[in-house]
Every structure is written in C-alpha cells, then in structure tokens.
Amino acid sequence: MSENILELRDIVKEYPVTSRVLQRRIAAVHAVSGVSLQVPEGATFGLVGESGCGKTTVGRMIVGLERPTSGSIVFEGRELGKLGLRERRRVQRQRQLVFQDPYASLDPRMRVGAIVREPLAVQRMFSRSERTATVRRLLDEVGLPRDAANRYPHEFSGGQRQRIGLARALALNPRLIVADEPVSALDVSIRSQVLNLMRELQSRHRLTYVVISHDLTVVRYVSDLIGVMYLGKLVEAGTSEEVYERSAHPYTAALIATIPLPDPAYERAKTHTAIRGELPSAIEPPRGCRFHTRCPHAQDLCREVEPPLRAFGPNHVAACHFPLQEPVEEKTAA
Amino acid sequence: MTGEQAPVLEVEELQVDIALRRSTVHAVDGVSFSIGPGETVGLVGESGCGKTTIGLALMQLLPVGGSIVGGAIRLEGRDVAALPEDEVRKLRGDRIGIVFQDPLTSLNPTMTIGAQVAEPLVIHRGASMRVARGRAAELLELVGLPSPTKQLDRFPHQLSGGMRQRVSLATALACEPALLVADEPTTALDVTTQDQILELLARLRAEIGMAVLLITHDLGVVAGQADRVLVMYAGKLVEAGTTNRIFYETRHRYTEALLRSIPRMTTSREEALYSIPGQPPDLSRPPRGCRFAARCAYSTEECLAEVPPFVGPPEHVHACVHPVEQATAVGSQSQVAP
Numbered sequence: 240m241s242e243n244i245l246e247l248r249d250i251v252k253e254y255p256v257t258s259r260v261l262q263r264r265i266a267a268v269h270a271v272s273g274v275s276l277q278v279p280e281g282a283t284f285g286l287v288g289e290s291g292c293g294k295t296t297v298g299r300m301i302v303g304l305e306r307p308t309s310g311s312i313v314f315e316g317r318e319l320g321k322l323g324l325r326e327r328r329r330v331q332r333q334r335q336l337v338f339q340d341p342y343a344s345l346d347p348r349m350r351v352g353a354i355v356r357e358p359l360a361v362q363r364m365f366s367r368s369e370r371t372a373t374v375r376r377l378l379d380e381v382g383l384p385r386d387a388a389n390r391y392p393h394e395f396s397g398g399q400r401q402r403i404g405l406a407r408a409l410a411l412n413p414r415l416i417v418a419d420e421p422v423s424a425l426d427v428s429i430r431s432q433v434l435n436l437m438r439e440l441q442s443r444h445r446l447t448y449v450v451i452s453h454d455l456t457v458v459r460y461v462s463d464l465i466g467v468m469y470l471g472k473l474v475e476a477g478t479s480e481e482v483y484e485r486s487a488h489p490y491t492a493a494l495i496a497t498i499p500l501p502d503p504a505y506e507r508a509k510t511h512t513a514i515r516g517e518l519p520s521a522i523e524p525p526r527g528c529r530f531h532t533r534c535p536h537a538q539d540l541c542r543e544v545e546p547p548l549r550a551f552g553p554n555h556v557a558a559c560h561f562p563l564q565e566p567v568e569e570k571t572a573a
Numbered sequence: 574m575t576g577e578q579a580p581v582l583e584v585e586e587l588q589v590d591i592a593l594r595r596s597t598v599h600a601v602d603g604v605s606f607s608i609g610p611g612e613t614v615g616l617v618g619e620s621g622c623g624k625t626t627i628g629l630a631l632m633q634l635l636p637v638g639g640s641i642v643g644g645a646i647r648l649e650g651r652d653v654a655a656l657p658e659d660e661v662r663k664l665r666g667d668r669i670g671i672v673f674q675d676p677l678t679s680l681n682p683t684m685t686i687g688a689q690v691a692e693p694l695v696i697h698r699g700a701s702m703r704v705a706r707g708r709a710a711e712l713l714e715l716v717g718l719p720s721p722t723k724q725l726d727r728f729p730h731q732l733s734g735g736m737r738q739r740v741s742l743a744t745a746l747a748c749e750p751a752l753l754v755a756d757e758p759t760t761a762l763d764v765t766t767q768d769q770i771l772e773l774l775a776r777l778r779a780e781i782g783m784a785v786l787l788i789t790h791d792l793g794v795v796a797g798q799a800d801r802v803l804v805m806y807a808g809k810l811v812e813a814g815t816t817n818r819i820f821y822e823t824r825h826r827y828t829e830a831l832l833r834s835i836p837r838m839t840t841s842r843e844e845a846l847y848s849i850p851g852q853p854p855d856l857s858r859p860p861r862g863c864r865f866a867a868r869c870a871y872s873t874e875e876c877l878a879e880v881p882p883f884v885g886p887p888e889h890v891h892a893c894v895h896p897v898e899q900a901t902a903v904g905s906q907s908q909v910a911p
Contacts, residue, residue, distance in 0.1 A: 289763040290734075396852055397620075426619040426790060431834045431848035438845070453763060460836035460846065483838070497768040499793030501835055503816045506797030514765045517733055 244280040244415060244447050245301065249273050250310030252296050256522060268521050270296045272471040273310070278415075278464070283441070283448040285462030285479070287455055287494070291518055292468040298417045298451045302336045303327070315414070332362055335408040339420035341400030345392040351378070351403055352388030358410045377406040381436060398429035402436065409440065417449045422457060434461060455498050459483055464554065467491045470529040471521060473548070477555030487557035487564040490514070490530050528560065536561050580607040581649060581751045581784040582631070588643035589623070589630050596857035600626040602808040603644070608752065613778060613785040615799030615816070617792060617831075621853055623808045624788045628754045630654075631786070632671055633661045649751055667697040670745030674757035676737035680729040686713070686740050687725030693747040712743040717773055735766035742773070749781060756788045771798060792835065796820060804828045807853050807864040809880070814889030822899055824891040827865045863894065871895040 253267040271293040278284045286294045299305040300312060303319065312319045314330060322330060335358075338344035345354055355374045359365055365373060378387050381402040392400055401421060408416050421437065422430040434457070441448060452458050458465060459479055466476040467488065475488040486492040493514045499506060516533045519525050525532050531541040540560050548556040550567045557564075589601040601623040608614045618624045629635050631646055633653060646653045648669060653661060673679040681689060690712055691705035700708070706725060713721035716739040729737055738758060745753055755774070759767040775798065778785060787798055795802055795816070802819040804812040804827065812825035823829045833847040840846065851868040854860050863881050866872040876894045883890040 289765060398852075427792075427831055427834045428619060428849035429852075431836075431846040432850075434836075435845050435848055455764070456836050456838065459838065460840055460842065463842070479842075494764060497764045499767070499771075499791065499797055500838070501792040501796050501820060501832055503796045503820050506793070509797065514768075517735065517766075 242280055243277045244315060245278040245449075246313040247274055247276050247297070247301070248311045248313065249275050250297070250300060250307040250312065252293070252300060252305060253308045266522050269471050269524055270521060271300070271307075272524070274468070274471075274473045275310075276466055276473060276476060278447060278449060280414075280447055281441075281445055282463040283450060283461050285458035285465040286449060286451045286468060287453065287458050287465065288468035289453060289494075289518060291470075291521065293471040293521075294451045294468050295419055297468070298336070298419050298449060301415075301449060302334045302417050303331055304336070328362075332358075332411040333414045335411065335413040335416050337401075337404050337408050337416060337418040337421050340424055341397050341404055342424070344404060345400060347392055349391075350388065351383075351390055351392065351395075354392070354403060355388075355406045355410055358407060362411060364411070373410065374406075377409055380409070380440070381406045396429070397425050398432055401425065401433050405433075405436065405440065409444070412444070413446070415447045415449065417451065419451045420453070421450065423452065423454060430457075437461070455495060467494070470519065470524055472529055472558065474530065474559070475555075475557040477552060477557075481552050481555040485551070485555070485564055487551045487555070487562040487566075488530075488559045489534055489536050489561075489563060491557070492563055493535075528558070578610050579650065580609050581612075582608040582786070583647040584627070584631075584644070585647070586644035587627065587630065587641065587646060589626050589635065590640060590642045591626070591636065592638040592640075593857070598856045599808055599859055600639070600856060601630065602856075602859065604805070604808075604810050605644075606803055606810065606813060608784045608786060610751070610784055611778070611782045612801070613787055613799050615795035615802045616786060616788045616805060617790065617795055617802060618805035619790060619831075619853065621807075621856075622805045623856075624805050625756055627805075628671070628756045628786065628788050631752075631754055632665055632669060633658075634665075634671075663697070666693040666745075666750075667748045668750055669752045669754065670748070670750040671754045671756065672738070672741050672745050672758045674760050676734065676741045676761075677729065679741055680737060680744075682729055685726050685728060686732075689729075690740065690743045690747060693744065697748050708747070709743070712747055713740070715746070715777070716740070716743045717769070718743070733766075734762055735769060738762065738766075738770055739773070742770075742777070746777065746781065746783075750783055753783050753785045754788070755785060757790070758787075759794060760789070760791070767794075774798065792820075792832065804831070808856050808859065809864060809892075811865065811893070812889075812891040813883075814885075814891075818889040822889070824885065824889070824896040825893040826869050826871050826895065826897065827893075828891075829897050830869075863892070 250271060251273055252271040253269055255264045256266040258265045274297060288294045300307050352374050355377055356370050359370045374388055383402055422433050450461055462479050465479050465482040467474050469490050475482060475491045483495060514533050519532055527543050528541040528546050531537040546558045546560045548558045550556055551564050585605050587601055587604045591598045591600050616624045630641055641654045687706050687709050690709035694700040694705040694708055710721045710725060713724055718724055718739050759770050789795060799816050802816050803810055806827050812828050830849045836846055849868050854864055862877040862879055866876040881892040881894050883892050885891055
C-alpha cells in the first residue's frame with residue numbers, strides 16, 4: 240500500500256473528573272490510553288469496539304475536535320500539535336467528519352444548500368457564484384435532486400440526510416474523512432445505498448476513510464485495515480483478513496463470534512456468551528491486561544502485567560499474553 | 574407448531590390508522606397471524622413498516638391519533654380490541670408483558686428498581702410490598718442481575734444499558750405473562766451484551782414456556798431466536814413461514830432483497846453491495862397492488878393491478894406475483910442477478 244497519510248503516535252486522552260464542592264480534579268476518565276496506528280493514503284481504516292471503548296474520541300482527535308492529552312497526530316507528514324493557528328485552519332480542510340445521527344447533525348432551520356455551503360463560507364473559499372455552483376455539483380454527486388438545496392432537512396429521509404452530511408464533508412475537498420457510525424441509524428435497504436455511495440466517492444476523489452463502527456459486518460465490508468479497541472486501548476490491528484480470519488486476541492475472536500448472522504442453522508448451533516460481564520470503568524481501568532476481567536483465558540500474568548503489542552504478520556499486531564495465534568518472532572525461532 | 578393447542582394470540586385482519594393533522598396514515602393494513610403457546614415469532618421489517626404499531630396495538634398503547642379501525646386481536650380467546658380500558662389494564666403487565674428498545678426511557682427514573690419490578694405483583698396479584706420485594710429479588714436473579722438484593726434500592730440511571738434491559742425483562746416477566754412482546758430488545762446494546770440478553774431470553778422461554786413476539790429489523794437476531802418469521806413491508810405482511818423456510822427457501826422478492834442487502838462475512842470489498850433502490854411508499858396514500866412493486870426489480874403490470882393474495886402451504890405463505898424459484902433461493906448466498 241502507499242504512504243501513510245495519517246499516523247497516531249501513542250495518543251492519550253483523559254477527561255478530568257472534578258469534585259463538586261472544590262472543583263478539584265479528583266480522578267480522570269482514561270478515554271484513550273496510548274493508541275498508535277497508521278493509515279495509508281487511499282485506504283479505509285475501520286475502528287471497532289463496544290460503546291465506551293474510546294473509538295469516537297480517537298475519531299474526534301483525528302479531525303481536530305479534541306486535542307490529545309499527550310502523544311502526537313501526524314497528518315501528511317506534519318505534526319498537528321505543532322502547527323500555527325493559520326496553518327492548522329488550512330490543514331483542517333483536509334480532514335472532515337461525517338456524524339452518526341443524520342437527524343441531529345443537520346441544523347433543522349437551515350436549508351440544505353446553506354448547510355452544504357457553510358464550510359466554504361467558514362473557510363472563506365470561492366466567490367458567491369462559485370459556491371452555488373459547488374453546492375449544486377456536490378448535491379448531484381451524492382445523488383440528491385437539484386431542488387434539494389432549497390428544502391429543509393426534515394423533508395428528507397435518514398438515508399438522504401446522510402447523503403447531505405457526505406456532501407457537506409466533501410465541500411472542502413478533503414483528503415481524509417472520518418465517518419463515525421455512518422450507517423448505524425439507517426435501515427438495511429438504505430444502508431447499502433449509502434455504503435455504495437461512500438465507495439464511489441472514495442475512488443473518485445482518492446479519499447482516505449476512517450470508519451468508526453460497532454457493526455463488525457459493515458466494518459469488514461468497507462475496510463482494508465481494521466483496529467479493535469477495548470477500554471481505551473488498541474488490542475488488535477491488521478488487514479481485514481488477518482483480523483477476521485486469524486484473530487489473535489480473544490476479545491476480537493469473541494466479538495466476531497457474537498455477531499448474529501442471518502443463517503438459522505449457524506445461529507442455533509452457536510454457543511452463547513463468549514464474553515461475560517460488563518465493561519469495567521474507564522476511571523479505574525483494570526491493572527494488567529484491561530480485558531482480563533472478562534477473558535475466558537485470563538491467568539495471573541494477565542492480572543499483573545500489561546501485554547505489549549506483538550507482531551503476528553506483516554501488518555498484524557495484537558496485545559495478548561496468551562494469543563490465539565503464534566506470534567511471528569516465535570515462529571521464526573522454532 | 575401451533576398444532577392442537579389453542580393459540581395464545583390471534584390477530585385477524587388488523588387495521589390501524591394514525592390520524593395526523595392533514596392526513597391519515599394506514600400504518601397496519603390487514604395483518605393476520607397467530608402465536609402458539611411457547612412459540613417465538615419474529616416480526617421483521619424496516620422502520621415505518623408498522624411492526625412497532627402492531628406491538629403497541631396488542632397492548633392497546635397506540636399513540637395519540639392511533640386507533641384500531643378494523644379486525645380483531647384475541648389474547649387467550651378474548652378480543653382485546655373490544656375490551657374497555659379498565660379491562661385492558663388488567664391484562665397489561667399480567668397476561669401480556671412488553672420490553673421496549675430503550676430501557677432508559679421505558680423504566681421510571683424516579684422509582685427504585687425493586688419498586689418497578691414489584692409493581693405488577695402489587696397491582697395484579699394484590700401482593701404486599703414486602704412479599705413483592707422478595708419476589709422482585711428472585712426475578713432479578715432469574716434475569717442474571719448480579720447481587721440482586723443489593724440492586725433493589727438502586728435507580729435505573731445507576732445501571733448500564735444491558736443491566737437496565739434485564740430489569741425491564743424482570744418487570745415484564747413478574748406475573749408470568751402468556752405473551753411477551755419484545756420490541757427491538759437488543760438494538761440499543763453492544764454485540765456482547767446483545768448476546769447475553771438473547772441467551773437469557775432463550776433460557777427464560779424454555780423455563781417459563783411463554784410465547785414471544787420478537788419485533789426487530791435485525792434478521793440475524795431473528796435467525797437464532799424465532800420458530801417462525803413474519804416479514805412486513807409498508808403496513809402489510811408479505812411473507813410468513815418457519816424460520817428455515819424464510820431464510821433458506823425465500824419466496825417474496827422483498828425478503829430476498831432484504832437478505833441480499835446485508836453484507837456477509839464472505840462479501841468481498843470489490844463487489845458493490847446489493848441495494849434496494851428508492852424509498853418505502855407514503856402510507857397516507859398507499860399504492861395499489863403490491864406495495865413493494867415500485868422498488869422491485871421484477872415488477873410488471875400485473876403487480877400494480879391488485880394486492881397479490883397469499884399463496885403456498887400453511888407453513889410458508891407469500892404474496893408475490895413473481896416469487897423466487899426454489900432452486901435459486903438466496904439463503905445460501907447464491908447469485909441471483911436481477
């Protein structure tokens with residue numbers, strides 16, 4: 240694959256928990272605890288995990304809506320934290336976000352044309368007539384009727400609203416789009432329309448996508464590379480074949496096994512509850528491996544020592560003391 | 574499956590209208606089905622197809638403007654639709670329980686968990702609060718809530734989504750209903766939590782032997798849970814049959830399209846995902862004929878003329894003019910090019 244357009248280096252995000260009386264910082268929510276990953280240009284990187292695992296926070300840091308507490312984000316070879324205000328504003332155009340909820344992410348009092356035009360106005364790009372022409376082209380591109388520009392979001396269905404969100408994200412001609420649960424709110428028949436559109440747009444504009452989702456079948460379908468997060472940590476990453484067919488981390492394997500498939504024979508034969516219990520608190524994450532409280536293979540070592548990421552293939556890494564696959568070094572040694 | 578025993582629920586030609594300011598939506602338009610004792614029936618379809626409206630009609634909990642304008646709903650032989658409100662109230666929470674999608678909005682935020690689970694027992698069984706609380710603890714244990722007696726005095730917001738859904742299940746099961754209506758019970762949950770709740774539901778069904786109407790848009794959930802499946806589109810049933818027949822010997826073109834739109838583990842990145850063009854019809858002015866015709870790749874003049882009747886053996890009926898031929902059914906991911 241080509242060069243990395245985006246690289247996260249050990250990024251951490253903590254939110255302070257303050258006491259109500261003295262407004263003193265008493266603890267921190269460890270939303271993201273040291274995540275490193277690389278996204279090659281033109282690829283789709285899928286980030287999966289349960290709610291509260293930090294995947295959305297990672298997405299928001301990538302587009303600049305949140306700043307990491309520590310660590311760095313390198314975009315097109317430049318470290319975002321070190322850019323001046325003007326530079327940052329310019330680079331901002333290159334990274335856009337598509338939100339999950341097409342009902343909440345579009346201003347109900349703005350016409351669709353104004354919504355799609357707004358990023359151009361904010362960035363002071365183009366003349367008035369050029370902006371109007373751009374809006375028309377964008378609406379065309381995402382498959383919305385011409386007259387959509389003069390209508391309001393409530394006149395559109397969920398799928399069409401997600402098209403509006405895509406048009407808005409494309410307005411500044413970005414290089415990278417972070418799509419946070421882009422189809423979760425949509426019905427099955429509409430979902431595939433939007434996924435197909437995203438694919439077309441990607442090849443036409445050479446876009447790089449970071450797709451965040453809890454839906455593992457959707458992520459598998461759209462992604463070249465996949466990262467699995469658990470409680471603020473990246474526990475496994477690799478190509479989608481590596482992660483799905485040769486899962487090394489028990490959490491990944493369990494997640495994949497729990498997806499209900501539209502196949503009655505398979506579903507009836509399935510043994511349930513690979514993962515027991517609840518997600519632990521992110522204020523006091525478990526010591527050692529964070530997954531040990533729910534892991535069927537956990538041993539004393541897992542409760543004490545945090546497992547490092549080890550290589551399982553050319554692009555494949557996982558952080559587990561007792562992985563389901565042989566790590567690469569051990570294989571060559573044997 | 575339903576066989577000799579009298580069905581728990583019989584729905585006959587049910588019609589539900591919802592009056593809006595300027596128009597009337599025919600949300601459910603002539604739906605018939607029945608559920609036998611201990612049987613789980615999956616009701617699937619996309620948003621707006623009327624599946625939730627059916628669930629609410631069974632409970633007589635239709636929103637303002639909604640009313641049953643035709644047909645009958647018989648729960649254990651009694652026509653629920655014809656009963657006065659105070660009689661319906663006696664059934665609700667007693668013979669028929671309901672679990673909604675979002676337990677945060679369906680549980681009362683100002684009541685402790687113990688009080689909510691105990692409430693149906695106090696109201697329907699005249700139990701004292703003390704006895705009911707004891708029973709509530711047992712019910713919470715049944716649904717797998719850890720240290721149930723300690724949870725009795727906690728409030729819904731102190732629990733996670735999965736735990737809250739367990740509490741609403743316990744409340745629905747308190748009086749051992751003959752029928753449980755579960756409307757998207759796991760849609761708001763993570764896959765791992767969903768798996769735990771589905772396993773719980775299956776275990777409870779086996780232990781208590783109640784009938785379940787499982788309303789969902791997720792065909793994967795239905796595949797593992799239901800004995801029979803009803804497929805609904807735009808206010809009407811289009812196909813109904815045993816779960817195996819629906820998935821492996823699909824007949825209706827809508828069911829086929831729905832199954833093909835789901836990305837499978839085997840779908841490669843290179844192939845475009847099958848998608849159904851267009852939008853569902855406006856149910857204030859439903860089209861004549863087959864309601865799926867406008868979006869169907871196989872539709873002809875004949876489809877538009879009149880509503881296709883149900884055909885097929887009792888274990889598998891469909892209302893399609895150009896049904897899928899058996900040999901090319903989608904169930905086993907075979908290619909059916911339109």
